[in-house]
Every structure is written in structure tokens, then in C-alpha cells.
Amino acid sequence: MNEHPTGFGPGTFGSDYLAEAATLLAHDDPFPGGAVVPPIYQTSLFTFANYAEMADTFAGRRRQPIYSRGDNPTVMEFEARVAALEGAEAARGFSSGMAAISATVLAFVGAGERIVAVRNCYGDAYRLFERLFPRLNIKVDYVDGSDPDAVAAALPGAKLLYLESPTSMLFELQDIAHLTRLAKEQGIVTSIDNSWATPVFQKPISHGVDLVLHSASKYLGGHSDTVAGVVAGSAAHIGRINEQTYSSLGGKLSPFEAWLLLRGLRTLPLRLPHHMKSGLILAERLKAHGQVERVNHPAYSNHPGKATLAGYAGLFSFEVTEDVDIPAFVDALKFFRIGVSWGGHESLVVPAKASLEQTPGLNSMARFGVSPRTIRFNVGLENVEDLWADIAQAFDKAKK
Numbered sequence: 438m439n440e441h442p443t444g445f446g447p448g449t450f451g452s453d454y455l456a457e458a459a460t461l462l463a464h465d466d467p468f469p470g471g472a473v474v475p476p477i478y479q480t481s482l483f484t485f486a487n488y489a490e491m492a493d494t495f496a497g498r499r500r501q502p503i504y505s506r507g508d509n510p511t512v513m514e515f516e517a518r519v520a521a522l523e524g525a526e527a528a529r530g531f532s533s534g535m536a537a538i539s540a541t542v543l544a545f546v547g548a549g550e551r552i553v554a555v556r557n558c559y560g561d562a563y564r565l566f567e568r569l570f571p572r573l574n575i576k577v578d579y580v581d582g583s584d585p586d587a588v589a590a591a592l593p594g595a596k597l598l599y600l601e602s603p604t605s606m607l608f609e610l611q612d613i614a615h616l617t618r619l620a621k622e623q624g625i626v627t628s629i630d631n632s633w634a635t636p637v638f639q640k641p642i643s644h645g646v647d648l649v650l651h652s653a654s655k656y657l658g659g660h661s662d663t664v665a666g667v668v669a670g671s672a673a674h675i676g677r678i679n680e681q682t683y684s685s686l687g688g689k690l691s692p693f694e695a696w697l698l699l700r701g702l703r704t705l706p707l708r709l710p711h712h713m714k715s716g717l718i719l720a721e722r723l724k725a726h727g728q729v730e731r732v733n734h735p736a737y738s739n740h741p742g743k744a745t746l747a748g749y750a751g752l753f754s755f756e757v758t759e760d761v762d763i764p765a766f767v768d769a770l771k772f773f774r775i776g777v778s779w780g781g782h783e784s785l786v787v788p789a790k791a792s793l794e795q796t797p798g799l800n801s802m803a804r805f806g807v808s809p810r811t812i813r814f815n816v817g818l819e820n821v822e823d824l825w826a827d828i829a830q831a832f833d834k835a836k837k
């Protein structure tokens with residue numbers, strides 16, 4: 438593997454993004470009283486000195502937070518940080534990734550309209566599209582996002598293109614620059630779930646994407662202590678979300694969680710290269726292991742969508758051979774705890790089989806052909822040799 442911590446070599450995208458993020462996240466102008474950390478504005482409302490201040494604020498002649506379902510200074514600090522990282526004009530924080538996804542999509546599509554979504558998108562986004570959208574008379578066409586012809590065929594007449602590159606179970610890539618160009622030619626708004634790559638490994642706005650979504654519960658927070666979401670984009674697009682859905686649906690981010698996210702963000706450029714390196718080491722060893730049939734990791738893809746990635750996160754999956762007893766393998770692991778989220782400090786394992794059995798009819802994985810022999814690893818910050826020893830002993834115990 439390349440000596441450079443990004444694995445992509447100095448002077449390439451990865452190192453530029455990381456270097457840029459490092460100073461951006463470590464350096465702040467002092468906060469009130471010279472504090473190096475922002476205060477948590479744990480308040481529901483903000484008062485005005487007099488009638489004129491209130492009237493001017495409501496009329497937009499003056500900017501001051503009014504009520505924390507709208508603006509809150511700690512949350513605004515987090516939003517400004519994400520906007521800067523993504524190279525966006527603005528960002529909006531939400532109480533969860535799903536609050537960000539639903540408020541964003543619903544701001545741009547309405548009854549009688551249609552969106553095009555990548556198949557195998559995150560499960561609850563699929564649930565939103567499958568359960569709520571039919572009741573609102575919004576149609577969703579699912580496409581194999583790795584096939585630009587399939588996307589091109591589905592685009593005409595759509596209002597929004599919903600991407601997630603890579604997808605979070607099979608790690609299929611989309612050529613976001615190409616697909617965005619196709620959508621732009623037809624005036625279609627584009628969005629991407631960038632939770633996996635984060636802005637230190639992929640900057641979708643620089644490839645023309647309009648709206649970048651995150652489950653901030655994952656790498657942005659990075660410590661498995663917060664559920665939160667954020668969307669970044671142009672001032673006009675974020676303005677539309679503010680106007681249409683943000684304060685009316687009410688899924689705002691709490692000041693304390695924004696503060697935790699700001700704390701987590703500071704180490705993003707340190708954590709991601711570690712996740713990447715350990716993930717690649719384990720992926721390589723799994724690939725060579727006799728009880729593994731294939732490894733789903735973007736490093737092994739030759740899809741053009743790889744060109745926008747400046748690095749790899751530590752979440753990937755693999756398919757085991759028939760002679761592996763999957764429940765026994767999962768139960769034998771000590772350092773990979775069994776759990777669904779990812780992006781935190783701790784290693785986790787998800788057997789697709791358990792999840793496929795749980796939600797029949799509402800599982801894009803079942804519908805779009807994820808093998809039940811697929812297992813997903815979130816590679817955390819532990820010593821990679823301890824992780825590998827754990828995996829090796831679990832395979833031994835699980836051999837049928």
C-alpha cells in the first residue's frame with residue numbers, strides 16, 4: 438500500500454482535502470470571552486431589546502435567532518463548518534440523517550411528480566419512498582446507478598435524482614460527475630448521500646451535485662453518541678428547504694448534539710485515514726481467505742465513479758462461502774460488536790441475512806438482490822492486528 442496515509446499519494450485529491458479540512462476544523466476565531474470551544478446555546482428562544490428589533494428581525498432587515506426550531510447559534514456553527522467542508526454556500530442541520538433526507542426530498546418534489554433513486558439506497562430512505570410517497574402521489578423509479586444509460590433512460594420528466602455513492606451494503610459506485618451533467622441538462626435537481634465518503638474523501642458539489650446529505654450520526658460525529666443529519670448546498674437550495682420543510686416539519690438539531698458534532702468533526706481528518714488503512718488491510722486479507730467468495734469494497738471496483746473518491750472509509754462487506762455458519766461466525770467475533778450503525782470508533786458487524794429476514798417487503802436489499810451470505814464490517818479505530826486475529830478465529834469456529 439502507498440506510504441501516504443490517504444493511500445492516494447501526496448498532491449492528489451485525498452491529501453488536499455485532508456490538509457484543507459485539518460486547518461479548517463482545528464482553527465477557530467475565539468468564541469465569546471476568548472473561549473476556544475463554542476458555548477452550547479441551550480435556549481428555546483431569543484428575546485429582543487425592543488419593538489423595532491423584533492420587527493426588523495422578522496422582516497429580514499436584521500439577523501438574529503428567533504426560536505431554536507429555526508436558528509440556534511451552536512447549530513449554526515456546525516452548519517457553517519459542514520458548508521465549508523463541502524464547499525457549499527450553506528448547510529442545514531437536522532435531528533437525524535432521515536430528517537435531513539425527508540425534508541430535502543420533500544422540498545423539491547410534490548404530488549403528481551417523480552424522483553429517480555439509486556436502487557439499494559439506505560433502507561429508511563427506501564421506506565420513505567415506498568410507504569409515504571405513494572400516499573402523497575409521488576412516484577419513485579429505482580435505477581442501477583452504476584449504469585449511466587439506465588439513469589439517462591429514467592431521468593426525463595423527473596424532479597430530483599437521488600444518489601448514494603457508494604451504496605452502503607454492496608458499495609456500488611455511481612459516476613456522479615456524469616450523472617449530474619445528464620440531470621442538469623434537463624433542469625433536474627441532484628442530491629447525494631455522502632455519509633460514507635465524507636467531505637474529506639469526496640466533494641460532490643465540485644462535481645456539480647446540488648445537495649449533499651449526511652447522516653452525521655456516522656463519520657461526521659464519529660463517536661456513536663449522536664443521531665443527527667445535515668444537508669449542504671447553494672444558498673438558494675438551502676433557502677428552499679428552509680422555506681418549504683425545515684421549520685414546518687420541525688426536525689431540528691439540538692444545540693448539545695451540534696456541540697458533540699463539532700467536537701467529533703475536529704478529528705475527522707485524523708480518523709478517516711485510520712479507518713481507511715485498517716479497512717484496506719482487512720479487505721485484502723479477507724479477499725485472500727478461503728472462506729470468502731468476494732469482497733465488496735470500492736478499492737476493487739474499476740467503475741468510473743471511483744474517480745471522485747479521494748479515499749475509502751472503513752465500511753465494506755464481503756460474501757462468505759457456503760461452508761461458513763454465519764450466526765456462529767458473528768457470535769464468535771469479540772471486537773466486532775453486532776449492531777447496525779457505522780462510522781464510530783468501534784468495530785461492528787451486520788449479517789445481511791438477519792436484516793433480510795426482518796423486514797419483508799420493505800427491504801431494498803431483498804428486492805435488489807443482496808446475497809444473504811453478505812456480511813458488513815464497520816472497521817473501527819482498534820489495532821488492526823487485533824481485529825484480524827478476531828476474524829481469523831471466528832472463521833475457524835464457524836466452519837461447517
Ligand SMILES: Cc1ncc(COP(=O)(O)O)c(C=O)c1O
Pocket residue numbers: 533534535536559561601605630632633651652653654664665666777778
Ligand atoms: C447511508 C445512510 N444514509 C442515511 C442514514 C440515516 O441516518 P440517521 O440514522 O442519522 O437518520 C443511514 C443510517 O444508518 C445510512 O446508513
